[in-house]
Amino acid sequence: MDVSQAVKQRISTRAFLDRQISEAEVRDWLETAQRAPSGGNVQPWRVIAVTGAAQQAVIELAQAKLAEDPKGEATDRPIYPADLWEPHRSYRFRVGEMMYEKLGIPREDKAKRIQWFSRNFRFFDAPLAVFFVIDERMGHGQWAHTGMFMQTLALLAEERGWGTCMQECWGILRPSLKEHFKLGETEMVYCGMAVGYPDTDHPVNQLRSERAPVYEFAELNGF
Numbered sequence: 001m002d003v004s005q006a007v008k009q010r011i012s013t014r015a016f017l018d019r020q021i022s023e024a025e026v027r028d029w030l031e032t033a034q035r036a037p038s039g040g041n042v043q044p045w046r047v048i049a050v051t052g053a054a055q056q057a058v059i060e061l062a063q064a065k066l067a068e069d070p071k072g073e074a075t076d077r078p079i080y081p082a083d084l085w086e087p088h089r090s091y092r093f094r095v096g097e098m099m100y101e102k103l104g105i106p107r108e109d110k111a112k113r114i115q116w117f118s119r120n121f122r123f124f125d126a127p128l129a130v131f132f133v134i135d136e137r138m139g140h141g142q143w144a145h146t147g148m149f150m151q152t153l154a155l156l157a158e159e160r161g162w163g164t165c166m167q168e169c170w171g172i173l174r175p176s177l178k179e180h181f182k183l184g185e186t187e188m189v190y191c192g193m194a195v196g197y198p199d200t201d202h203p204v205n206q207l208r209s210e211r212a213p214v215y216e217f218a219e220l221n222g223f
């Protein structure tokens with residue numbers, strides 16, 4: 001598979017087959033992705049991969065915590081800026097509407113939408129999950145570099161026939177995850193990622209999110 005193909009076919013996969021990924025495969029995947037660049041080669045990321053009982057323990061933790069408060073726990077690093085502005089606000093709205101349309105869940109059916117969203121906290125039944133841990137002392141540059149590592153993993157997953165869904169939603173359980181994974185004092189979970197063989201027949205995996213045309217985001221000078 002060439003890189004363009006991997007980039008074009010990657011989607012956020014939100015339904016998976018019941019097919020395991022082995023430890024050897026996970027190790028190889030992580031080792032290859034470690035070639036991702038980072039400023040000063042700082043390699044600011046740390047990952048925790050969970051499957052089987054370890055994954056189930058995280059799912060149960062999430063269920064218990066979200067039963068206490070469905071909004072989760074406070075964080076000083078919210079998923080989106082407050083009052084997201086245009087055009088980003090509309091992009092966000094649009095992809096949500098497109099997803100629920102694929103699932104046949106109308107806007108009025110808030111309960112079903114919430115129920116679907118809560119599948120995030122079961123990793124959409126993926127057999128593997130990865131958490132990306134970063135040291136809070138790192139600056140915005142290192143957060144960006146961690147994102148590059150994540151995208152490298154997502155593309156390498158495509159090559160392996162796997163699907164991925166990055167899951168920043170786990171940010172609403174940062175204090176609990178920190179305790180659960182016994183993170184260092186200055187460490188925090190930035191994001192999760194569900195990983196597995198995609199259920200290509202599932203309607204949610206038919207979603208192809210849109211992108212703004214190049215002229216809207218790119219300035220090309222001096223050609």
Ligand SMILES: Cc1cc2nc3c(=O)[nH]c(=O)nc-3n(C[C@H](O)[C@H](O)[C@H](O)COP(=O)(O)O)c2cc1C
Binds near residue numbers: 120165168170208
């Ligand atoms: C860092 C990051 C965090 C994300 N968090 C979530 C999430 O918590 N739950 C979810 O369903 N999708 C999540 N997404 C998926 C985005 O909604 C998705 O990438 C976007 O709509 C574009 O769709 P595509 O990935 O299918 O191209 C996340 C994506 C990124 C890059």
